[in-house]
Amino acid sequence: MSTRREQIRNFSIIAHIDHGKSTLADRLLELTGALSSRDMKEQVLDSMDLERERGITIKAQAVRIVFRAADGGDYQLNLIDTPGHVDFAYEVSRSLAATEGAVLVVDAAQGIEAQTLANVYHAIDQDLEIIPVLNKIDLPVAEPERVKRQIADIIGLPADDCLPVSAKTGLGVPELLQAVVDRISPPRGDREAPLKAMIFDSWYDSYQGVVALVRVFEGTIRTGMQVRMMAVGKEYEVQRLGIKTPLTVDVDELAAGEVGFVIAGVKDVADCRVGDTITGVKRPAAVPCPGFKEVKPMVFSGLYPVDSVDYEPLRDALSKLSLNDASFQYLPETSVALGFGFRCGFLGLLHMEIVQERLEREYDLDLITTAPTVVYRVTLKDGTLLEIDNPSKLPPVQAVESIAEPVVRATIHVPKEYIGNIMKLCDERRGIQRNMTYLDETRVMLEYELPLNEIVLDFYDQLKSITRGYASFDYEPAGHRVDRLVKLDILVNGDLVDALSLIVHESKSFDRGQEMAVKMKELIPRQMFEVAIQAAVGTRIIARTTVKALRKNVTAKCYGGDITRKRKLLEKQKAGKKRMKRIGKVDLPQDAFLAMLHRES
């Protein structure tokens, strides 16, 4: 079933959440007969429950469809569905690199969003052909002319190139497929050259081991062939090759220009990294495909089982998740307050939430998560450099020369009436404005340099709330910046609650400390003795609250018939106490940690 290279088109779809990417993909499959509408599950490409619920794609997919074009030829179209979130920017860039073109889907009512734009720029950087599509033109609120102008102004694509489409009704979809054939160039490459196949996604399957999605750039990969992962350096034998239509179809070979999956007995996703190049052992390529990099977690937090008996199940679950997710890291750690748990590294907040949700849902674990933190670069007075991913590990202030925090370049798109609110928010978050551009007469693009620490907690929620949901937001790492950062500790009757320590900017330490001490006071139940809550920076106490001693907890009446009942009541109270975490002599309810870590506005 080999197709001539000239009749292959590899493309992806770039779209903002809710702009209709998945619906459009379904329509493409349906129209090319890959699936009948009867046996089609809603949104075939998003296969994880979480993906469906959140309307986002976490793992890439590749589907081959056959389209009979206007010239009467049957074209092999490989649709590569890319992850849809800033946390997965590297995976997106690899998916895009596997294609020659992209369909840019823009909601004709809402216009371009920051997230979309970031991916469009990735695509432009890689010299991809971009086919802009105005979706949802059947909606009465659609403003195709305005959005066309926006696309022309911002991206510089001719307004006439925009295709009007309704993914819902199928209107304009055949024209879109024809445009893919006409405008996107066929892949280049020589099927006889030494093998160069780029991995653009991989995952672990419990029956087959690691499955890699690849785009073959040069040469041909065949079953039985000895191959090498060029960055990792390990060698395997190709056991199985295939494509998705979206049904799985086995093939004997994938040649230059083609897209498909490779199974080669790899046991660990860490050995099959996104961006790595597969080459032949006998006739290796001289250089790998460009663009490989090791992805590093940006956000860290501690994950602890609510009940200590869940420690082993949690470790098993983390190990299973990491099999499937090379960018997710975990290492055991202990906390005085929370006991045994794990320090986990994530690509970003969404990635963190997804992992937490999967742990709670798929593995049925109750977890306490410490406040997310970024990785600080700490220079000690003796010249030692440290990377700190857990605030409680920060050396004493006397030993520290300087602390640098990661910063990001954030892009915010917003209707102009909200500019003031955004500026105020970014200012509060220690942002530095870098640019401001009018996208059209109503929308503005603001660019800020912001400390990552200031956006990991609740920035996005705040942004949404102060712009009534109209702002969209994207960011990319922009190095480190030294600033006056301090460690803020919470002490309960003089004992440090390590799980609550934070690294904050000095200017915010007082307010934050005050806020935490007050909140903590409301969360700690009264005990047999007075409990002092202190917020401290180093040895300096910056806020103090007191939980008064409990004065009464006694049953008034207890006679013959009440003894069993009273014992059962006490057993219940005791069970409640046991679920608490003990700091020194003070019992802290789990809720206190959860509430402290979920900071509301």
Place this chain on the structure above:
Amino acid sequence: MRKSRFLDNRRLSLYLHIPFCRSKCRYCAFFSVPVDTPPADMYLRAVLRQVMAESGRWSGRRLATIYIGGGTPSVMPAAFYEAVLSRLAALFAWDPVIEITLELNPADPAPGWLAACRDLGVNRFSLGAQTFSPAGLRFLGRRHGPEHVRRAVDMLRTAGVENISLDLIHSLPGQDAAGLHADIDAALALDPAHLSAYCLTVEPGTPLARDVAAGRVVPPDADRQAGDMAVIRDRFAAAGLPAYEISNFARPGRESRHNLRYWHLEDYWGLGPGAWSSRREPEDSARGWLRRWAWTGAVANYAAADFSRPVEEDLVSPRTAFIEMVVMGLRLTAGVNLRRLRRLFGDPWVDELPDRFAAARSAGLMELSPTRLRLTERGVPLADEVSLAVLE
């Protein structure tokens, strides 16, 4: 007699429950039915059937105390008590100093009825005074006034009864410091031998609980209640009635022997619907160290019961009995008798108590001597909180 390391397997306490009331009090969570439903003679037959069904379990015991509670025992004719007590007297030896208590609603007793009860052997009367404030009594839904309490006390004294106890409820909504002292004054003016003073407790399912939930009634907060408890303890002690339990006060020698036996986990036999019995089982018994059981709490079912299978049963392990003894002992002014615990359960469990209670001790809530573990004055209102440390 079987071998037992328990303290008293020669004597027995008996509780007789009278589940009838003329009216429902707003705060009361006890199950009760209107008087004469079923008629007193039918209820009597059921009680006697239970006596006959279970008396074999207690053969050889001497009755040490009897407590007739409710409900409202004072709504039953004296003949009812005559029938029950004479049946018991036929089956069991009477301790020479037996204590027989009967609870009274202050509105109920007539001189002839009181004299009849006294002649049957009832030698201790407990009056449900609750408060001397007319507004307070209305709030509680009591069907008597303060004057009824004084009249009933006079009547008892005329009948030659000196062992009189008054029940009080404190920390009522709207009761200020002056109101509390007025109640204390009025109670002490009657010169009772014994007082029980209970903090108003909002029991789930009561009309009071509904009113509190709806915000119609706001009871004093826990700090106020603790303050009221301290005032009451001070005033009663100053009047010669020191506390001997969380809510109980007595002239020396006039403590309720019946209730003390509960608190020491001695055996007791409960008669009537929902009344619990508790019995130390032999060492090798599969029924636990202690066995507690109760017959159906529904009066109509009780009247028809054949007493073959209790509806509730609690098999108490040695460890649980140990815990209960500590918990109950901490409610007593005398505290937990560690020597008794050592004799009953051995040394290891007792030896770990000081550590278990380290937090309470360092907070000044508990005192420990080689033979006693007891709460301090500050510890008394925190008895439950402190007790938690002995649970697993």
